[in-house]
Amino acid sequence: MSLIELTHVSKKVKGQVLLEDVNLTISSGEIAVFEGINGSGKTLVLKAILGLIRTSGQIKINDQQLKAGDAFPIQAGIMIENPSVLEEFTGKRNLELLAKLLPSVDNAQIEQLLTQFELPIDGHKRVKKFSLGMRQKLGIAQAMLGNSELIILDEPTNALDAESIDRLIAYIHELNKQGTTFLIASHDREFVTKVANRQFLVKAGHVYEN
Numbered sequence: 001m002s003l004i005e006l007t008h009v010s011k012k013v014k015g016q017v018l019l020e021d022v023n024l025t026i027s028s029g030e031i032a033v034f035e036g037i038n039g040s041g042k043t044l045v046l047k048a049i050l051g052l053i054r055t056s057g058q059i060k061i062n063d064q065q066l067k068a069g070d071a072f073p074i075q076a077g078i079m080i081e082n083p084s085v086l087e088e089f090t091g092k093r094n095l096e097l098l099a100k101l102l103p104s105v106d107n108a109q110i111e112q113l114l115t116q117f118e119l120p121i122d123g124h125k126r127v128k129k130f131s132l133g134m135r136q137k138l139g140i141a142q143a144m145l146g147n148s149e150l151i152i153l154d155e156p157t158n159a160l161d162a163e164s165i166d167r168l169i170a171y172i173h174e175l176n177k178q179g180t181t182f183l184i185a186s187h188d189r190e191f192v193t194k195v196a197n198r199q200f201l202v203k204a205g206h207v208y209e210n
């Protein structure tokens, strides 16, 4: 059974077609990456899948039809556009606060994610003093907190150095081996080639499987 199914999904705003007749299915256990140039529609595809924008056509998650305003049918970890972080708190506190909203996250998982993303475990450095790359890593760690069955990352390599990108790819592959499905939007071709096991090209609102 497919985890995500889009049938004839389109999005128009004031007569402008932003997504045009998108048809795709993604199964559990895939690392599906949407590649495309700036403004091609990658983020809109992710938002459509999450029910964050109204579209025509049909979207099914776990065989359940997605309706605007309904709760998303499965637990998903999400980083779309910029990381949503609380500036006045440390990275660790940000994860602790998010953990309160999730079932069964313990302190060990928070420390493991901070270590994985080379973020401070101790100390008082607030997020407002973080570098761009540190913020990005915290945003990704937030999406990975709570072992969601689906993790959605929009441009995860933004602001990351080459070594951090390699660590991220290895970690995505590790989580994927444990069963996590990933949906990723990226214009970083090298990253896409290394990380994906399904590739889609997004071009002017059309989605093509590569």
Ligand SMILES: Nc1ncnc2c1ncn2[C@@H]1O[C@H](COP(=O)(O)OP(=O)(O)OP(=O)(O)O)[C@@H](O)[C@H]1O
Pocket (backbone or CB within 6 Å): 013, 018, 036, 037, 038, 039, 040, 041, 042, 043, 044, 045, 185, 187
């Ligand atoms: N709410 C909206 N109203 C009108 N146009 C929109 C809206 N949201 C997005 N767009 C337009 O839709 C197109 C696709 O946007 P989208 O954010 O999906 O691009 P993207 O492929 O993610 O680009 P980037 O790589 O720059 O993040 C862009 O031309 C954008 O200006």
